[in-house]
Amino acid sequence: ETGVTQSPTHLIKTRGQQVTLRCSSQSGHNTVSWYQQALGQGPQFIFQYYREEENGRGNFPPRFSGLQFPNYSSELNVNALELDDSALYLCASSSGGEYYGYTFGSGTRLTVV
């Protein structure tokens, strides 16, 4: 199966709760990045994982955390949800190294009420 798959597609959570978003990377890709896209804005880099290790992080607080598994799938965890966390969360995979091409998933739309 090709492409990046994200689940769930939509999610509604209450302020203060915790959420886990999942991503299956494209076949052959060992690097996964997560982005937050607020309505009407460009995606903002959260962090990147390469071979199960975090190797880059954007300007997001520690309550945003992640994991990458041996099969290169990934999770994004957000604790103590705030209203401003409402956004489209995008996962992107690439083969890393000198190859810059990212393949994005369709995202998870998170609404915090």
Added chain:
Amino acid sequence: QQQVKQSPQSLIVQKGGISIINCAYENTAFDYFPWYQQFPGKGPALLIAIRPDVSEKKEGRFTISFNKSAKQFSLHIMDSQPGDSATYFCAASSMAGGGNKLTFGTGTQLKVEL
């Protein structure tokens, strides 16, 4: 701090016309400049990309023009079609500092009218 500035915010072009979207960057460490196309409810899809060692790259109806000294790059869509109506994002990337994160512009909503 916005490192990639994109304009215009929105653009209306007649079918068959040329769509032009501009971006400017600040970080001279950037060494990869892609353009992404995003339809509603979908993730961004890579359209075309350029490295700073060339001034122009063309793929079909899409062309990137790159001006390294001015730290500017632009996307030209020739013979624009209604199917091109989408949001376009410029981005920039650098391997410096570890990882190859993308820094995106704020997006341009393109509408191609019949």
